[in-house]
Amino acid sequence: MRYAETGYNLEIDLTTGSIERVETDPKQTELHLGGLGTSVKIHWDRVGPEVKAFDAENLLIFSTGLLCGTPAVSANRTLVSFISPQTDILAYPMMGGFWSSELKYAGYDKVIIRGKSPRLVYLWIHNDEVEIRDATHLRGQGAIATQELIREELNEPKAQVAAIGLAGENRVFVASIEQARSSSSRGGGGAVMGDKGLKAIAVRGTKDVNLARGAEFMLHVQDLKKFIKHRNENPIQEVMPILSGIGSPQMMKHIDEKWHTESFAWGNARQRRKDFWTEEVEKSWTKSQTSAIKRFISCFNCPQQCGALICHEGVPPYMMKCFSKLTYAMAAYVDDLDFSWKICKKAFEYGLDSFSTPQILAFAVELHEAGIFTDADFEGCPTDKEGRFFWLLDRVARREGIGDYLADGTYWAAKRIGKGAEAFDHNTTKKHEQMNIKLGMLDPLYFLMFATNEKISITQIEGNWPQAPFVTKEARESFVADWPQLPDEKFKKYFLDWEPRGEFSNPYYPTPEISSEIVDWMEMLHNIDDALGLCAGMGSFCFKPPYHIHNYPKFISSATGMAVDEEALKKIVNRNRNLHRAFNNRRGMSRADEKPPQDHWKHRFPELEEQLLTTYYAFKGWNYDGIPTRPRLHELDLDYVADDLEKRGILKGGEDKKDDQDNQG
């Protein structure tokens, strides 16, 4: 019997219409756990570097995590992975909601999709019955509307549906996949789904998920719930309210947005408005938010309520979570929060990433102002800020006129437009739009995370370590006093020593060595969450979270029966990360690509930055170019990867040892 996982994947070939239920090898679970880990292994084995996003051979994998469907709190992530049309490397946006647990109960760990359907279809998975169904009548339907229409059509109110909207059908590079109150947004999964002619995947499951040592597992769940209760009742005192709790940022609950609106940049990630949050704004936003939010909602098996049902006058009800509340308003320079409730509904129906899209629209406005886009390009566009954004949003989703350029994201649009447009593509890393933040002094931790992480999206890399040093020593001391989540006591000292000014401040402190350790720890947590299917808001992406390195192994071991301790777990996710990196290296990614957005910080330190990269690479066991070395790959039982990289000339036999030593020195 298989525990925690079902032991079966669904293999769908949309070209031939074949549907197979394939038993998986338990050895892969031991090596890679599940979720992103086992998905990366499948991509490595089956998707060569020559395959492009819109090739039939590009695999689109919908994966549960190892703990999804078990009683582990917040184990509800669906990880969608594919070669991204925007970045040309592996994207793996995940979504919360209710889909992955349902897939487990239907008896599958992953749905692996290849090929392309000649007509628009959707997939209906109901336990052992799996059907490819016609979706031509759903063409052009919104991503939210589609979910409801499919549930009605199937007469299955309990089916969970992940769907794309018009943007996905039109292969917009920033198209998302929407499901319940969540979406899988970054990197254009919706475009790949649309390219494959797949409108949606509906799933309903009524089978068991087994636990190896269930009684013990439930004790761990109880401990965790106790901690969650305690943590909800005792928010962290030393940080501002929006960062003080657990779960995804509680932006549906908190109205006070002083921090986001004043510290983050407006427009095309340009301008900070340091005196935005006035009493008047607070009053108007309070009224807007309290009247728009009808109910707070959670994901599967989670007590937090990061999402909300939005019922704003004149807008059909829909659900929202987190940062989308601000991205469109800030990019459009609109101060009225009502605008957010209206435009998000439209954007979610189109199925568009709420991080990238607003920046793309703001980029278009800038190009118009600079005369690169002409008045003829903007013909018919309203002149008010709100109307202009709605108009641009329509163009992008439909790929109409200038929308056809914009639909490829700022990087590719700038390239195609030319005429100096490249200068306006200032906020991308590896061709992907980044958080709208512009700061003064280089931060060594964030430099490393922006530059090197496979995720290319900072909110899913950072997390447990505060974003800035605390001003007073007292605050630092009280923060570290109760910090059992740390992997090692030495991190306390790092934090105590870290100061806003002087010798022990950015950019030289944390030192490159310490920065590597901190970044490595935060990335590791994300890699664990992504393998287990846990919400980052309960582990890797908040301060002092319920899940941490000391209790993950208990959940894994009692759920699966595998003996996994902290060391073993670290090794597994290290293996996953190195395989993942090698996969991207094989597609051409290397040191030259590892850069933060050029103007993220005003004060840059080229020499230090080189030293940071080199130190971090050495720490990870990568060579000067950021490629995992043979010794590191060997240590992680990835010799076949070293062989492959050598065969392709990406790793040069023998040389890497030398590089490695150079790095150490």
Add this chain to the structure above:
Amino acid sequence: MAKIKKTIKTIKVDADKCNGCRACEVVCSAFHAEPKYSSVNPARSRIQVVVHRLQDIWLPVFAGEYTPAECMGRDKYVIDGKEYDECGFCRAACPSRTMFKDPDSGLPIKCDMCESDPPLSEPKCVEACLNNVLIYQERVEEVEEQTGQAELQTGLEALVDKHGLQKLLDAFALMAERSKDF
């Protein structure tokens, strides 16, 4: 029949607070798994959360009695402008629907208030709901004595309805025959 003191157990459902997380379904199914906590399957849960998200409907319903025949008519409620499903509030395992039936055997399931030995301080779903939607209350009342036979009979009636009396009698005969061999 003699009067005895009986503890009436109530779970008050404050549906307005429900956020639809289904933690109650998860834990109920795990608690009632054989052996206890060996598996999870919300479809086997004795509490089901009826959800129509965009209509703002999140309604936890507990599994009640089995009924061999559906009602003559179906009820449909509209409350606060929200239209609930047909039979939306009904707790019965009824031939008209799949709710509250074991997904494999089709046999009815029923909330037993997590009866166990030693007794729990509160039912599992109540404990699992961190949003205070499910509130457990106990009170003592005098009622007429019943025998455990009643419960057995309900179960058997359900089996008779599903398989027919003859098949069941055959099965009993076979079982009796087998038990002789031991």
